[in-house]
Structure formats: C-alpha cells, structure tokens
Amino acid sequence: xxxxxxxxxxxxxxxxxxxxxxxxxxxxxxxxxxxxxxxxxxxxxxxxxxxxxxxxxxxxxxxxxxxxxxxxxxxxxxxxxxxxxxxxxxxxxxxxxxxxxxxxxxxxxxxxxxxxxxxxxxxxxxxxxxxxxxxxxxxxxxxxxxxxxxxxxxxxxxxxxxxxxxxxxxxxxxxxxxxxxxxxxxxxxxxxxxxxxxxxxxxxxxxxxxxxxxxxxxxxxxxxxxxxxxxxxxxxxxxxxxxxxxxxxxxxxxxxxxxxxxxxxxxxxxxxxxxxxxxxxxxxxxxxxxxxxxxxxxxxxxxxxxxxxxxxxxxxxxxxxxxxxxxxxxxxxxxxxxxxxxxxxxxxxxxxxxxxxxxxxxxxxxxxx
Amino acid sequence: xxxxxxxxxxxxxxxxxxxxxxxxxxxxxxxxxxxxxxxxxxxxxxxxxxxxxxxxxxxxxxxxxxxxxxxxxxxxxxxxxxxxxxxxxxxxxxxxxxxxxxxxxxxxxxxxxxxxxxxxxxxxxxxxxxxxxxxxxxxxxxxxxxxxxxxxxxxxxxxxxxxxxxxxxxxxxxxxxxxxxxxxxxxxxxxxxxxxxxxxxxxxxxxxxxxxxxxxxxxxxxxxxxxxxxxxxxxxxxxxxxxxxxxxxxxxxxxxxxxxxxxxxxxxxxxxxxxxxxxxxxxxxxxxxxxxxxxxxxxxxxxxxxxxxxxxxxxxxxxxxxxxxxxxxxxxxxxxxxxxxxxxxxxxxxxxxxxxxxxxxxxxxxxxx
DNA sequence: CTGTTAGCGCATTCAT
DNA sequence: ATGAATGCGCTAACAG
Numbered sequence: 225x226x227x228x229x230x231x232x233x234x235x236x237x238x239x240x241x242x243x244x245x246x247x248x249x250x251x252x253x254x255x256x257x258x259x260x261x262x263x264x265x266x267x268x269x270x271x272x273x274x275x276x277x278x279x280x281x282x283x284x285x286x287x288x289x290x291x292x293x294x295x296x297x298x299x300x301x302x303x304x305x306x307x308x309x310x311x312x313x314x315x316x317x318x319x320x321x322x323x324x325x326x327x328x329x330x331x332x333x334x335x336x337x338x339x340x341x342x343x344x345x346x347x348x349x350x351x352x353x354x355x356x357x358x359x360x361x362x363x364x365x366x367x368x369x370x371x372x373x374x375x376x377x378x379x380x381x382x383x384x385x386x387x388x389x390x391x392x393x394x395x396x397x398x399x400x401x402x403x404x405x406x407x408x409x410x411x412x413x414x415x416x417x418x419x420x421x422x423x424x425x426x427x428x429x430x431x432x433x434x435x436x437x438x439x440x441x442x443x444x445x446x447x448x449x450x451x452x453x454x455x456x457x458x459x460x461x462x463x464x465x466x467x468x469x470x471x472x473x474x475x476x477x478x479x480x481x482x483x484x485x486x487x488x489x490x491x492x493x494x495x496x497x498x499x500x501x502x503x504x505x506x507x508x509x510x511x512x513x514x515x516x517x518x519x520x521x522x523x524x525x526x527x528x529x530x531x532x533x534x535x536x537x538x539x540x541x542x543x544x545x546x547x548x549x550x551x552x553x554x555x556x557x558x559x560x561x562x563x564x565x566x567x568x569x570x571x572x573x574x575x576x577x578x579x580x581x582x583x584x585x586x587x588x589x590x591x592x593x
Numbered sequence: 594x595x596x597x598x599x600x601x602x603x604x605x606x607x608x609x610x611x612x613x614x615x616x617x618x619x620x621x622x623x624x625x626x627x628x629x630x631x632x633x634x635x636x637x638x639x640x641x642x643x644x645x646x647x648x649x650x651x652x653x654x655x656x657x658x659x660x661x662x663x664x665x666x667x668x669x670x671x672x673x674x675x676x677x678x679x680x681x682x683x684x685x686x687x688x689x690x691x692x693x694x695x696x697x698x699x700x701x702x703x704x705x706x707x708x709x710x711x712x713x714x715x716x717x718x719x720x721x722x723x724x725x726x727x728x729x730x731x732x733x734x735x736x737x738x739x740x741x742x743x744x745x746x747x748x749x750x751x752x753x754x755x756x757x758x759x760x761x762x763x764x765x766x767x768x769x770x771x772x773x774x775x776x777x778x779x780x781x782x783x784x785x786x787x788x789x790x791x792x793x794x795x796x797x798x799x800x801x802x803x804x805x806x807x808x809x810x811x812x813x814x815x816x817x818x819x820x821x822x823x824x825x826x827x828x829x830x831x832x833x834x835x836x837x838x839x840x841x842x843x844x845x846x847x848x849x850x851x852x853x854x855x856x857x858x859x860x861x862x863x864x865x866x867x868x869x870x871x872x873x874x875x876x877x878x879x880x881x882x883x884x885x886x887x888x889x890x891x892x893x894x895x896x897x898x899x900x901x902x903x904x905x906x907x908x909x910x911x912x913x914x915x916x917x918x919x920x921x922x923x924x925x926x927x928x929x930x931x932x933x934x935x936x937x938x939x940x941x942x943x944x945x946x947x948x949x950x951x952x953x954x955x956x957x958x959x960x961x962x
Numbered sequence: 963c964t965g966t967t968a969g970c971g972c973a974t975t976c977a978t
Numbered sequence: 979a980t981g982a983a984t985g986c987g988c989t990a991a992c993a994g
Contacts, residue, residue, distance in 0.1 A: 271706060274712065275712060277644075293673075294672050294673045295670045295672075295673050301664045307693050323689075334686075338643075338688045340640050369638065510906060537850070
C-alpha cells in the first residue's frame with residue numbers, strides 16, 4: 225500500500241536500519257550513503273509511519289496542549305506560544321496539538337487518557353483548574369500515570385496540584401523512590417493572579433473608589449479564587465469595612481461576555497451607587513461595559529471598569545481598558561520549552577510569572593456628588 | 594513496563610484476542626466474558642497503546658484541524674465546533690487536535706506531513722488559502738497522497754482547490770478510476786464571502802456613501818480576494834466611476850488590529866474626505882476605529898466603519914459594529930461531521946454557507962456638508 | 963560505518 | 979464464542 229522503510233532501503237541499496245538511521249539522524253552514517261537514502265526518500269515520497277515508529281521506540285512526537293476554551297484568545301495566545309517552541313519543521317520537531325476541554329473536568333480527563341494512549345511525549349495543561357476534591361484526585365492520579373509512562377507534564381497558568389492530591393500516600397515503597405527513574409513531578413508556570421488583582425484593587429482605592437463591584441469567574445476555579453483573594457486582601461488592608469461589604473458586591477459567572485453583562489446589571493441592582501466594577505477578565509469586562517452603557521452610564525465618568533489579562537483587544541476598547549497584564553506568550557513559550565526539556569525546571573518546580581497593572585482610560589476617580 | 598493487552602488477558606483468564614474484541618466492540622463476545630474483561634481493565638487501569646493499535650489496524654483516531662491563527666476567535670470558534678462533533682468521550686471517539694499554521698504555507702505542508710505520518714483519520718483545513726501557484730500545487734499533491742492513504746479531507750472556509758492543481762492530468766490511467774477505491778475528493782464547506790461583501794457595500798451605498806475606503810486582508814489569499822471582489826462588484830453595479838476610484842481607496846494588510854490602525858491612517862492620508870471604511874474583518878475594523886478616533890473622528894457621525902465575520906465582540910464594540918455574519922460554529926460542526934463521514938457529502942462536493950449582513954450602529958448616512 | 967535479528971502491542975485471520 | 983498464530987513498519991541492540 226503505502227511506501228515503507230523497506231521500499232526506500234531497497235531503492236537505495238541499503239538496509240532498513242540504515243534508512244532509519246539517516247532519518248532519525250542520531251547516528252553516524254557515511255555522507256554518500258546518506259544522500260543516496262535521502263534521494264530515495266524524495267523519489268518515493270516516503271513518509272514515516274508514526275505509529276510504527278512510536279511503537280518501536282515507545283515514544284511519540286505528539287505533545288498535547290489542553291485549553292479550557294479554544295475560542296478565547298487567552299488560551300489561543302498561550303497555545304500558539306507553546307507550539308512556537310515545538311519546531312515541527314525541524315527533524316526532531318514535535319507535533320503540538322491543542323485539545324479543547326471546554327472547561328469540563330471530564331473532558332480534561334478524557335483527553336489525558338487519549339494522550340496517554342498516544343504515548344504523548346509531553347502534555348501542557350493551561351488555565352485555571354477546577355477545585356473539586358474528586359476531580360483533583362482523579363487528575364493527580366492520571367497525571368502520575370502519564371509521568372510514569374515517561375510523559376512530561378507542565379502546568380501553565382494554574383497552580384501546582386495540592387500536596388494532598390499528589391497521592392504520595394504510598395510513600396512506604398522506599399525512601400529514595402528510585403524505582404521510577406523518569407518520574408519527574410509536574411513543572412508549573414503559575415501566574416501571579418493574586419498579586420495582580422491586589423494591585424488592581426489598590427489602584428481603584430487610590431483613585432478614591434470605595435464601592436467596588438466584582439464580577440468574578442466561575443466558582444471552584446483556581447484563577448477565580450486567586451483573583452478574588454487578591455482583591456479582598458487589598459480591601460482588607462485598606463479598611464476591614466470594605467472587606468465586609470464585598471460579599472454583597474461580588475457575583476459569579478462564566479468567563480464570557482454575557483456573564484459580564486448580566487453580572488453588571490445584578491450588581492447595579494444590589495448597589496446602584498457603585499463607582500467601579502472589576503471583572504474576572506477582559507472579555508467579561510467588555511460585557512460589563514456594554515451593560516453599564518445600556519444603563520446610561522458613562523465610563524469612566526460615571527463608573528470605572530477594569531478587566532484582567534490584557535488581551536490584545538483591551539487596549540483598543542473604547543475607552544481603553546484598565547487591566548492586569550499577564551505575559552501569556554512568554555509563559556506559553558516557557559511552558560513549551562519545559563515540556564521539551566529544553567529548559568531546566570525552576571527551583572521547587574514552580575515558576576511564577578509576574579503580572580503588571582495597566583492603568584488606562586476606563587478607570588478614573590469617582591464622581592464627587 | 595506499562596500494562597498491556599496480554600496483562601489484561603491473563604488477569605481475566607482469556608486470550609488477548611478476546612480482550613481486543615471487547616474493547617473494540619465490533620465483534621460478538623459472551624456477556625460474562627465481556628464483563629470479566631472489563632473489570633480486569635478497570636483494575637489494571639489499562640490504557641490502549643494507540644501506536645500499536647494504529648499500526649495493526651493501519652488507521653488512527655487522530656483528526657487534524659489546521660488553522661491559520663489559533664489566537665483568533667474566528668478560527669477558535671470553528672475548531673471548537675469541529676471538536677464538538679468528535680465525541681472523544683465515546684468509544685469510537687476521535688482525538689481532534691488543532692494545528693496552528695500561523696498562516697504560513699510551509700507550516701501548512703509540514704503539519705500535513707506530520708498528520709500523514711500519524712495516519713490521521715481525517716484533516717480539516719480551515720480559513721483562507723494562499724493563492725500561489727507553487728504552493729497550491731504542492732498542497733494539492735499532499736492532499737492527494739493523504740486521500741490515497743485513506744485520510745478524509747475537508748476544507749472549511751476556503752474554496753475547493755482549483756481544477757488545474759488537482760492534478761488529474763494523469764487521467765490516462767483508466768476512465769473509471771476504480772483503482773483508488775477510497776479516494777474521495779476533498780469536501781468543501783465554503784463561505785459566501787463574495788456575496789456578503791457585496792451586500793455590505795450595497796448597504797453603505799444605500800446609506801449614501803460614495804467615498805468608501807477598504808482595508809483589505811493579505812494579498813494572495815482567497816478570502817481577501819473574494820471579499821474584495823464582492824465589494825467591487827457592488828461598486829461597479831452602482832456606478833462604474835466608483836469602481837475606478839476604488840483602487841486608490843484600497844490598502845492591504847494582515848488580519849490583525851494594527852493593520853486596521855495603519856490602514857485607516859493611510860486611507861485618510863490618501864483621501865481625507867472618506868465617509869466610510871470597510872475592513873477585512875472585525876479585528877481589523879477595531880483597529881480602524883481606534884485610528885479614526887485618534888484622528889478625532891466620531892463613528893458613525895463623521896465616518897462609518899464596518900467589519901466582517903461578526904465575531905462575538907463585535908456586537909459589544911462601542912459603537913456596535915456593522916458586519917457580515919458567518920455561521921462559523923455551524924460550518925465547523927458540519928465540517929466535523931463530514932470529516933467523520935457522519936454526514937454525506939453535498940452534491941458536487943461543495944456546500945456554500947450563507948452570510949448575513951448585520952447592520953448596527955457603526956454605519957450611518959454620511960454627514961451632509 | 964553498516965547489515966542482521968528481534969521484538970514493540972495490538973488486530974486479525976484461521977482454527978476450534 | 980474463543981484461542982493461537984501471524985504480521986503491521988519501525989527501532990534498537992548486537993554483530994561484523
């Protein structure tokens with residue numbers, strides 16, 4: 225049917241092994257032979273049989289990138305950055321493939337199984353993790369199995385798995401755990417969501433805002449929790465009273481535009497005298513802006529709005545959106561390099577990338593009545 | 594090392610063949626045996642070895658989705674829709690993986706090779722194609738080889754390959770071409786870009802605009818060309834003079850925000866009396882808006898702006914963006930079904946999805962001076 | 963530097 | 979309905 229190694233070998237007048245060697249490149253082969261083989265490959269339009277190769281070598285060149293929402297640039301940028309490090313053009317290039325979990329824990333596990341089945345070389349999990357006892361345990365178990373199978377795991381934009389779930393409960397099997405030679409713990413590239421949110425809220429407080437609404441992300445998500453914690457920490461530092469009031473001024477929703485729209489309306493209903501609204505991310509912030517405008521409020525004259533992430537469109541919004549910049553591309557690229565083992569793991573296995581306040585036109589001092 | 598079929602077989606007290614049968618499900622197995630096997634699978638946490646399975650069966654459950662820019666929701670939405678049809682949760686589920694070409698023809702070919710190497714079950718190519726003689730030929734050749742290898746090909750959001758490139762030049766090999774039994778020609782889900790652009794321009798003309806700038810996409814791309822053709826057709830129909838003037842009022846750039854910004858400035862330089870600007874897509878339109886605003890122009894009072902695609906953020910822009918809606922999700926889902934063979938090919942192998950004018954607040958009659 | 967020899971893990975005949 | 983045997987195409991020792 226298809227052209228095989230043997231065909232190429234015959235054509236080039238060498239053995240299959242030799243062809244394999246020139247193709248993988250990691251073995252000395254005489255220049256003359258090499259070019260002869262290469263020519264045969266060209267002429268026959270030979271393409272390696274991935275499965276066969278993976279079976280024999282018990283490793284594949286597949287790298288999985290799991291994202292919560294492929295239609296969201298937040299993930300698109302990271303995924304693109306990861307892929308940019310894989311160099312599929314080169315000989316040793318990996319095939320970076322992105323898998324869309326849609327934020328569903330089940331699909332996350334399913335994809336991990338599928339990738340394990342493919343004997344993926346590495347897996348990068350991006351974005352917030354679901355904070356659910358059961359799921360965390362299941363996830364940790366699956367990741368452990370992947371690791372044991374030689375798949376490198378990198379977490380990007382989510383915190384390390386909690387110690388409890390790592391399941392080192394079976395620690396009785398030897399003090400030095402030498403048995404799983406390749407068993408590297410997952411490496412993490414975490415975002416400083418807490419710090420970013422804190423600085424953002426401090427920015428609003430400094431402008432004079434005291435009644436600040438918060439349209440948070442989905443509950444039970446690490447990112448949601450961390451950003452909220454940063455926000456509340458800033459409030460608490462400034463005035464415990466504000467912290468007490470913040471519960472009523474916080475609503476939860478998905479990471480999408482309509483949650484922002486609905487959330488803003490709900491907040492306005494609860495507290496018509498709000499002077500500022502913080503959103504779970506930039507997309508949500510746009511929805512917030514739309515709702516506020518529909519209510520006849522001007523931004524930032526009547527009410528300030530801020531987002532999070534600093535996606536490309538945020539600078540172009542009208543007015544330009546105050547937000548917190550996360551170096552998504554850099555983070556993704558680093559995750560990619562870590563996944564390939566091209567960069568050594570940070571001390572402790574966790575690197576935290578800084579976030580930066582981007583104060584723009586959508587926030588201003590509250591109106592003085 | 595890892596758990597294998599044989600391990601499961603031993604555990605269940607049956608032969609490997611039987612285990613294989615219950616797992617693939619396409620063969621009669623006694624109920625009792627089946628459940629015994631299933632339990633063994635559970636207990637051993639067995640995960641099929643994809644490469645081995647693919648090698649033996651000479652097909653894999655991988656489906657590739659090629660996109661030009663994974664950070665662009667235009668592609669994210671389509672990719673997500675394709676994946677939604679794959680059902681990785683189910684037994685016969687495929688692993689839909691998206692590959693980011695970055696719009697580079699070389700990477701497109703590279704990914705196709707990688708997917709061919711993996712013996713992908715299907716490949717979906719989304720978005721505009723590069724119109725370059727050499728590349729088109731190379732692409733056609735590679736697609737033909739994939740098809741011959743049993744990989745189903747679906748084009749989504751791009752026109753069918755030109756006849757010339759399909760290389761049916763070797764037609765001498767028999768009138769009924771029975772030899773390649775599986776060799777189905779690529780199926781296409783095309784967008785009516787031409788019609789959409791035409792209606793959009795007609796909308797502006799009806800509002801009274803006559804000096805209309807056009808910030809087009811990259812040259813040598815099918816989408817760019819089709820949208821421009823629709824625009825020019827509308828102009829020609831209305832007044833040949835307008836068509837003649839349109840060359841000077843057209844600039845090209847990438848499908849991104851900054852192209853819109855720069856393009857708008859350039860157009861303003863060439864024709865300060867413009868009353869409307871059409872953009873290659875919504876993202877570009879946002880850049881156009883930003884530039885115009887920076888020049889002190891109000892939208893739509895001083896100048897109208899329109900985009901294309903109707904991405905989710907367009908309705909939320911301020912002002913809401915007039916644009917042309919493409920049912921990206923539906924198109925992607927259909928492409929996914931076609932890729933799986935779950936839906937039969939449309940007559941002629943080409944389905945064209947309708948586009949719809951979304952007239953919103955960013956377009957209005959020109960100011961009367 | 964190159965050829966020979968064994969499997970890798972599974973799907974699939976062919977028997978039973 | 980199940981088991982035994984064969985080979986998918988390639989890589990990785992091992993010789994030479």
